[in-house]
Amino acid sequence: MRPPRPAEDDRPVLVLGPNPTPNGGMHLGHIAGPYLGGDVYARYQRARGRKVVFSTGTDDSQTFVVASARRLGVEPEQLCRDSTELIREALTAIGISFDGFGPFDQTYQDTVLDYFRALHQAGKFRLRTVKMPYLERTGEFLVEGLIEGECPVCLATSRGGLCETCCHPNNFDDLLDPHSTIDPRDIPVVRETTILVLPMEEYREQLTAYHEQWSSYWRPHLVQMVRDVLSRPLQDLPITYPLAWGMPAPFPETPGQVLNAWLELIPAGMYTSSYAAAQLGRDTTPGQLWLPEENMRIVHFLGFDNAYYFALAHMALLMAHGQKYIRPEWVLTNEFYELESEKFSTSKRHVLSVQELLLEVPRDPVRLYLALTAPEYQRTTFTRTGLDKVTRERLVEPWNRLAETIGKATANAAGEAPALPVSAQGRACAATMLARFDFHYEVPNYSLNRCADTILTQIARLGRLAAALDGRGLDEQPEAWGDLILQVRALLALSAPILIDLAAAARQAGGFDGVLEPGAFDVAQVAPFTPPLLSLTAADAAAHG
Structure with missing residues (x-):
């Protein structure tokens, strides 16, 4: 399907x-x-x-x-x-x-x-006697967060149960050279115990069909991992463990054990x-x-x-x-x-x-930078230098120049600024913005990186349009101003999922109503308004309320 x-x-x-x-x-x-x-x-x-x-x-x-x-x-x-x-x-x-x-x-x-x-009553689990790491000094089995060793699949350092590097399971006594995570000097022995498991091999056909249906819409690393795991015999999935911490397992076959x-x-x-x-x-x-x-x-x-x-x-x-x-x-x-x-x-x-x-940086710049650098397809890194440079040069300063240009023109209008006409081209540009953002905000193409970058791209583009109108009154070029203000309203609405405080300030100022229906920007005229400003530091944000 x-x-x-x-x-x-x-x-x-x-x-x-x-x-x-x-x-x-x-x-x-x-x-x-x-x-x-x-x-x-x-x-x-x-x-x-x-x-x-x-x-x-x-x-x-x-x-x-x-x-x-x-x-x-x-x-x-x-x-x-x-x-x-x-x-x-x-x-x-x-x-x-x-x-x-x-x-x-x-x-x-x-x-x-x-x-x-419900699964137990339906007979879905099986009793298995398995070998698990056991610490004789404390008399406890070591699983998952209590044990560390080398992954048997990729040889990376791994905790029990699952390797964070290759994402393959490593149940029971699979880890190489294991030791306690609490005290690395504690080396476990192996001891047999009986637990309940789900036999994953019984679900291979269903799992394969499910992933064939959906995997083409998922990110490549996940798809590769699933294919790799399915290319091997599927390990039994531990349902219970002989541990003291956890939710008591309500099964008569495994008294005193907890759920995985x-x-x-x-x-x-x-x-x-x-x-x-x-x-x-x-x-x-x-x-x-x-x-x-x-x-x-x-x-x-x-x-x-x-x-x-x-x-x-x-x-x-x-x-x-x-x-x-x-x-x-x-x-x-x-x-x-x-x-x-x-x-x-x-x-x-x-x-x-x-x-x-x-405490140092306002929330919107932080959210924008995290979105821009989010590790969607590969490892990425946060740097304070990068945060400061990107948010200053590509977000706060260009947005504030754009907002101040519109604010100045609105303030200089004689009396209450009248509604401005919007051209067919202005409406088309706003509709194009909606379509482009929708492409990045919606699955299967959803991407924080692309959403954030599109916000910055549109700020720069609209800043150029504003610079060309700077010094000219609303009455001199009403349609050009109308086109610009419509697109700024569109950008405020479309960036609202990331720039949440700017969006809240814009709603209060009458900048937009938050609705993103397909025809939201198909209007013949638009009311001028003064867009809110962004702050670079938390202190500045607090000073401006």
Whole structure:
């Protein structure tokens, strides 16, 4: 089945962001990929008049919480609470417009458990005796965030369960030269244990068909990884682990074990989307929005390092439910975002938090630069020099010259400035802008990089038109001014998903109403107005209100 053309697809949109692990705060590397990507996409869909539910929530069950807590000398529960507040604070500060941030509460846990109980009752899981790393000193098995070694596929340094470099799974005793992440001197032995698994090979045919249908619309690295994984025997997917931290598995065959935390994330998405819908005024049961009769389309934003679970493991689990639930149609991955050409590292104090940066730089320039440099197809890097140079020379200064030129002409008009005529060419240019932005904002071509670059390109173009009119009154060349002002209004509307504070100021000034229907700019005349200005520093922004 060929997916509907986005311009013709007005189904409600379920936008999923990844569930952040509450083992610390959020740095720019987290924000620049799936969170900003999901936010800009959701804002654009709303502007086009589509119903949107955009949600996420924390992933408290991860073993990474335990590992971080032990290194910090705090209780995991306290780390979760503190980190969740920092995460929410960062997302709010940068303007991520989640409709709901689902709490890790009893309803969350009941939703996850019901999802897996249904599969267990249907006989989808198998008991397997496997060999797993075991630390005799502490008497515990080491999995995922508790163990590190070399990936058996690409030989890169990898944690347990999944390699962030090649994105292949490495279950059980696959890691080479493993050691504890809490104390690298702790070398595990191998011990047998019996767990429940999902036999992934049973879903090969369905997985292959799903990816053949959708992969031509996804980013190349994800497609390559899926093909590589499918070219090999599919590993059994661990459903339970013999751990102390996590959600207790409700299966009689595995007493005292917990659910594999990575596998919570789709039922968690069912819960958070229901939670978000409730914030929008619609009460639904968890999972209801994922039923075919709801006629939703799912657009999923995530880092490439998590792609195996979402593109293969979670798809197999959804398929194990039969046709009960819909599946993501669009999966948009991103690569790693670095800081000054080095990987963000909390342990090495090589980080920059959202909150720290926003103390110095206003939110709109930060969002624009992150969008422009987002790691969509390859690793990219944040540099403070680049942020300052790009936002000063290509965003703030040219926009302010453009805005001041229009403002001066409007202020010099005798009395109240009359509505200005718009030519056919002016309307055509505004329509062309809408079509071009739509191409970059909509799937399958969605690209933060291209959206941001198009904003800067249009600012420069409209600045040239304004410079040619500078010093001439509105009454001298009313049609030329009308064409310019219409296109500036169009740019304000089209850049609003990224430049959210400029858009808010423009709405207040009467610059645009936020509507982006196909004929939004097909008007015969336009009212003059004074566009708001941008600030280079947070101090300037605060001084100007």
